[in-house]
Amino acid sequence: xxxxxxxxxxxxxxxxxxYSAYLYLSMAAFYESLGLPGFAxxxxxxxxxxxxxxxxxxxxxxxxxxxxxxxxxxxPPTEWEGALGPFEAAYAHEQKVTGLIxxxxxxxxxxxxxxxxxxxxxxxxxxxxxxESASSVVEKIKAAGGTEAELEKxxxxxxxxx
Ligand code: FEO
Numbered sequence: 001x002x003x004x005x006x007x008x009x010x011x012x013x014x015x016x017x018x019y020s021a022y023l024y025l026s027m028a029a030f031y032e033s034l035g036l037p038g039f040a041x042x043x044x045x046x047x048x049x050x051x052x053x054x055x056x057x058x059x060x061x062x063x064x065x066x067x068x069x070x071x072x073x074x075x076p077p078t079e080w081e082g083a084l085g086p087f088e089a090a091y092a093h094e095q096k097v098t099g100l101i102x103x104x105x106x107x108x109x110x111x112x113x114x115x116x117x118x119x120x121x122x123x124x125x126x127x128x129x130x131x132e133s134a135s136s137v138v139e140k141i142k143a144a145g146g147t148e149a150e151l152e153k154x155x156x157x158x159x160x161x162x
Pocket of ligand 1 (some may be wrong): 017020049050053094097130
């Protein structure tokens with residue numbers, strides 16, 4: 001059984017994961033407006049990953065005897081600077097999410113909730129991948145040097161993400 005504090009913290013993270021999905025879908029829309037469908041496709045896939053993250057929290061709260069409480073989702077930004085802007089923002093966002101997950105682990109430890117500490121380990125590991133995947137694209141965009149031909153090539157590569 002979750003303590004009230006633990007349930008509240010898990011619900012807050014469920015909200016944050018849905019916000020992440022909304023943020024990446026907004027980035028997909030931005031890339032579509034730039035005529036970069038491969039970049040947009042990468043963001044659409046990322047948005048699905050975030051929904052999976054959110055649903056894992058949903059299922060865990062239910063299984064652990066808590067009550068899922070869905071709250072309003074903040075509106076995401078809609079504009080960024082060029083092709084690089086969204087991925088730089090995505091990398092910064094994932095670093096922030098890593099901080100949120102680490103804080104959640106601390107709450108679980110303070111509540112002496114070993115099951116939730118164990119459940120959260122999946123997210124601790126996942127955040128290493130999440131940061132790496134955004135930062136590796138930042139590096140690729142920088143290496144492309146902003147030329148249209150290189151961006152188109154990278155667009156084709158990012159379209160391959162499934
Ligand atoms: Fe749900 Fe991108 O972390």
